[in-house]
Amino acid sequence: MAERPEAIVLGAGVVGMATAYALARRGVGVLILDRSVEPGRGTSFANGAQLSYAYTDALGTPALLRKLPMLALGADPAFRLRPSMDPGFIRWGLSFLRNSTAARSLGNTLEGLRLGLESRAAMHALLERHPLDFLHSMPGKLHLYEDSESLAAASAMVERKRREGAVQEVLSPAQAVALEPALASAETRLSGAVYSPEEEVGDPYLFCRKLLETLKSDYRVQARFGVNARLEIRDGRPDVVLADGERIEAERIAVCTGVDTPKLLKGTGIRVPIWPMRGYSITAPPGPDAPRISITDARRKVVFCRLGERMRIAGLADLGSRSTDIDAVRLKSLIDSARASLPGAVEFDRVESSWAGLRPMTPSSLPVIRKEGAGLVLNVGHGGLGWTFAMGSGERAAALMLEKLD
Ligand SMILES: Cc1cc2nc3c(=O)[nH]c(=O)nc-3n(C[C@H](O)[C@H](O)[C@H](O)COP(=O)(O)OP(=O)(O)OC[C@H]3O[C@@H](n4cnc5c(N)ncnc54)[C@H](O)[C@@H]3O)c2cc1C
Numbered sequence: 001m002a003e004r005p006e007a008i009v010l011g012a013g014v015v016g017m018a019t020a021y022a023l024a025r026r027g028v029g030v031l032i033l034d035r036s037v038e039p040g041r042g043t044s045f046a047n048g049a050q051l052s053y054a055y056t057d058a059l060g061t062p063a064l065l066r067k068l069p070m071l072a073l074g075a076d077p078a079f080r081l082r083p084s085m086d087p088g089f090i091r092w093g094l095s096f097l098r099n100s101t102a103a104r105s106l107g108n109t110l111e112g113l114r115l116g117l118e119s120r121a122a123m124h125a126l127l128e129r130h131p132l133d134f135l136h137s138m139p140g141k142l143h144l145y146e147d148s149e150s151l152a153a154a155s156a157m158v159e160r161k162r163r164e165g166a167v168q169e170v171l172s173p174a175q176a177v178a179l180e181p182a183l184a185s186a187e188t189r190l191s192g193a194v195y196s197p198e199e200e201v202g203d204p205y206l207f208c209r210k211l212l213e214t215l216k217s218d219y220r221v222q223a224r225f226g227v228n229a230r231l232e233i234r235d236g237r238p239d240v241v242l243a244d245g246e247r248i249e250a251e252r253i254a255v256c257t258g259v260d261t262p263k264l265l266k267g268t269g270i271r272v273p274i275w276p277m278r279g280y281s282i283t284a285p286p287g288p289d290a291p292r293i294s295i296t297d298a299r300r301k302v303v304f305c306r307l308g309e310r311m312r313i314a315g316l317a318d319l320g321s322r323s324t325d326i327d328a329v330r331l332k333s334l335i336d337s338a339r340a341s342l343p344g345a346v347e348f349d350r351v352e353s354s355w356a357g358l359r360p361m362t363p364s365s366l367p368v369i370r371k372e373g374a375g376l377v378l379n380v381g382h383g384g385l386g387w388t389f390a391m392g393s394g395e396r397a398a399a400l401m402l403e404k405l406d
Contacts, residue, residue, distance in 0.1 A: 005031035005222070007252040007401060008240055010229055010264070012039035014387050015367075016256035017208045017215075018394030019379055021126065023254075024219035026398060031250070032212070032223040033240065039223070040208030043258050043386065046281045046355035048303045048314030050294060051200035052141065052388045053120040054166040056112030057157065058365035059317075059384070060100035063150075077333045078301040082320030088262065089320065092275045095363035106160070108364045112385065113164050115366075119392030120198070126391065130214050134206035135308040141199035141294040142176055142183070144190055144341075150298060151191040158194055168196045182291040186342065201294055201305045201312075204387045231255065231376075233268050238376040252375045252401045259360040261380040272368050274381045276358040278321035280334045281314035283307070284351045289344025297341040302334065304345050311346040313338045317384075319361070326356050359384045369396050377401045 009020045012034035020030045036042065064071075071079045083089070099108060127136070145151035151170075158168045176193035177183045183190075215221035228243040231253070240248045257264050259276050286306065294305040302315040315334050331354055339348055362368060362381040367389060369379050379397035382389050 005029055005248070005250045007031070007254065008033060008248060008250040009254045009256055010231070010240060011042070011256035011258060012036070012208060012212070012223065012225070013042045013044035013256065013258055014040070014204050014208060014390040015258065015379055015382055015393055016254070017211045018390040019254045019256055019397045020215055020221055021211060022394040022398035023401065024215055024221050026402060028402070029220040030215075030222070031248070032221065033227050033229050033248075034223070034225050035228040037225055038209065039212050040205040043357040043359060044204045044208060045357060046283065046312070046353070047204055047357060047387055048281060049201045049203060049305055049307050049312045050141070050303055050388065051120070051123070051202060052385065053116040054113065054161060054168055054196045054199060055141065055143065055296070056109055056116045056385060056388070058099065058105050058108035058112065059361070060096050060108070060363065060365065061105045062100060062102050063153065065097070065100045077337060078316055080318040080321070080330070082318070084320055089275060092273050092363055095273055099364045104364070108366055109157070110160070110164055111366055112389070113161055113166060115389050115392045116385075117165055118395065119389055122391035122395050130218070132207065132210040132214065134202045134210055136200065136202035137306075138198065138200045139293050139306065140195065140197040141296060142171075142180055143194040143196070143296045143298055144176070144183070144186065145192055145194070146189055146299045148191045154194050154298070166196070167198050168194055171195050180291050180293045180295070182289040182342065182345065183295070185289065185344065199294060201307060203307055229264075231264055231268055233373075237374055250375075252377070254377050254379055254397055254401060256379045258380060258382070258386070259358040261360065261378070270372050270378075272378060272380055273362050274360045275319065276322055277361045277384070278318040278324070278356055278358050279314060279316045279384070280326070280331055280354065280356050281312060282331075282335065282351045282354045283310050283312050284346040284348065285309075286311050287344045287346045287348070289342065291342065291345060295342065300337040300341050302338050302341055304338070304342060310352070313346065322358070324356050324358060326354055360386070367393055369393055369400065371400050371403070
């Protein structure tokens with residue numbers, strides 16, 4: 001690569017790594033910069049591991065709006081709301097309300113589905129070229145519904161998504177148990193389930209590491225870690241400046257800094273509506289009734305999946321929490337919900353690791369992938385679906401970056 005990189009990718013989470021790959025595959029020399037010690041150490045580290053290509057439902061819905069007063073009072077253990085007078089939060093909140101009408105919510109979900117299906121195709125194309133080992137598999141997914149009202153809403157959504165190319169079907173409780181016997185203890189409380197046979201799982205941290213190895217060996221890609229960067233715009237052109245004052249210029253820059261993006265863009269005049277929503281995960285050995293198929297318990301908002309020899313469980317949505325420290329009470333809440341949902345899924349007394357991360361939420365639940373003047377592209381705000389959306393987002397961002405510079 002020439003001394004001056006052709007493109008800089010700022011941020012080495014799943015989104016940054018996928019963007020770097022999409023550029024490198026098109027022949028571009030890329031420099032990846034990240035302040036962590038290695039790739040995949042941010043929100044991508046120990047997330048729910050689900051590649052939920054068909055389950056791209058926006059967070060904002062009329063049903064959620066109806067429940068908001070209850071949620072604000074802490075009535076649902078899955079949610080915590082930390083209101084703030086910060087103008088950024090007020091703008092975000094108002095936009096979230098606007099995105100929660102039936103029409104907008106459906107539009108956002110279907111736009112997410114398009115990106116999900118693009119991402120699936122891009123992931124498969126990557127794996128054809130480079131069979132990376134990141135505990136990737138296609139176990140399919142079952143969404144469990146306990147009340148008939150939410151099952152009816154989910155069934156209507158299945159019909160709509162099938163017209164757009166999603167592969168999903170609605171199952172009775174007995175059909176769900178026949179498919180996944182580990183659900184036997186839950187059968188009597190279920191109204192039904194949605195089965196998505198093409199959903200996949202994979203370890204996002206391993207993905208970032210393995211992809212970086214391939215990018216360095218097979219493409220014109222370099223990476224620098226442990227560098228805290230900021231963005232400076234001079235005469236309409238962006239530059240990256242490191243904490244020690246080093247300035248790195250490039251024709252093109254992709255910003256893939258997840259939840260830290262508003263801070264990075266401060267002072268540039270560019271605004272993105274991203275607010276943090278903390279969630280938790282645990283990793284533990286499989287229990288006596290560990291499911292083979294990934295499970296989402298829609299009522300408790302907990303996801304379960306097998307990741308190699310381990311089970312990963314993730315959940316909780318604490319809007320406005322900015323710390324990634326583990327709050328013992330919230331972690332216990334996740335474990336209690338998971339145990340109530342599928343008591344035999346994991347060895348709950350042998351949890352090997354627990355983790356908290358900040359989802360970079362936008363009001364629409366869709367990422368911001370857009371050009372910002374000459375040479376700058378944002379690829380941020382992937383919320384609760386960044387692993388799912390990473391590959392398609394990388395392709396879209398790379399295509400935008402390679403449009404003629406104005
Ligand atoms: C509990 C939980 C469960 C989840 N489960 C799933 C799931 O099952 N499926 C799914 O699709 N998604 C899931 N998600 C969402 C997903 O993890 C995120 O959307 C995704 O990781 C975002 O990726 P990213 O690359 O944008 O951000 P990150 O992974 O956070 O990467 C951003 C990178 O930018 C770097 N950076 C930031 N600022 C700077 C700077 N100034 N200088 C240098 N470097 C900088 C950071 O160090 C970081 O490495 C989950 C999230 C959580 C919290």
